[in-house]
Amino acid sequence: MTGWTRHDGTAVxxxxxxxxxxxxxxxxFMSASRAEGYGQFLLRDLREGDPGFxxxxxxxxSILLAGRNFGCGSSREAAVYALVDAGIRCVIAPSFGDIFAANAVNNGLLPARVAETPAMMQALAGGTAPASIDLKASQIEINGTTLTFDLAPAWRTKLINGWDDIDLTRAHLDEIRSYRNQRHERQRWSWPAPQDPQS
Structure with missing residues (x-):
């Protein structure tokens, strides 16, 4: 996964x-191979019932401005795959399902939590607007209006570096090794006894 710090796109x-x-x-649709791309299945039922979707x-x-509690429900990571495969880089909403938000970050998708934005919704009603995202500043600019979003520092680090949870852990390998070695010196009794190769 490729990391990023800034994205310029179109908000809807x-x-x-x-x-x-x-x-x-x-x-x-979840039995389909990811290699085929899940973007074609994104919001399929809502889209089929609305010719003006x-x-x-x-x-x-590439930037979706949505309502409250986006991504609630089951923990299926395929929901994030569908958004990413459809070209969505950021979802802006007042709140998110917790598991969805974590899955989003692990796949390079920004779940940007902002305050209620009825005025912004109204400004985008029936159309789109140019938008830019600055991860480091936690800011989104849409059609000249700037929004500040909440993002945990660890999530920002993961998005900027293109990391998942394993990558984030590996970034602390030196500290992990140091802790292991110090504990081994202080508490040798808690470690398994060396095996006798002759036994």
Whole structure:
């Protein structure tokens, strides 16, 4: 996964609360190979029932402004795959499902938590706007308006470096080795006795 610090793209609004992971990718599509791309399944049921669906009208959009509790429901990581494979780099919402947000970061997708944004939703109603994201500054600019988003420092580090949880742990290998060696010196009794190769 490639890390990033800034993204310039197009924002589109999806003014719905409680979009769950089963809506993001219905379960019947999860047997498909990821190699085929999950973007074609993103929000399939909502899109089929709405000929004016925003992501169909503006397929170039890479930033999604959504309602509260985005990504709630089951823990399926495929929901994030569908967004990423469809070209979405950031979802902006007042709140997210916890597991969805963690999965998003591990796949390079920014879950940008912001305050309620009815004015921004109204500004994007029926269209799109140019937008830019600055990960280091925790800021998003949409059509000249700047929003500040909340992001845990560890998540920012993972997104900037393109890391998952294992990569983040490996970044502390020196400290882990040092702790192991110091504990071995202080508490030798707690370590297994060396095996006699002759036994």
């Amino acid at each position: 609004a999806l003014p719905r609360d409680n979009i769950d992971t089963d809506q993001l990718i219905p379960a019947r 925003p992501l169909d009208r503006f397929p170039q959009a």
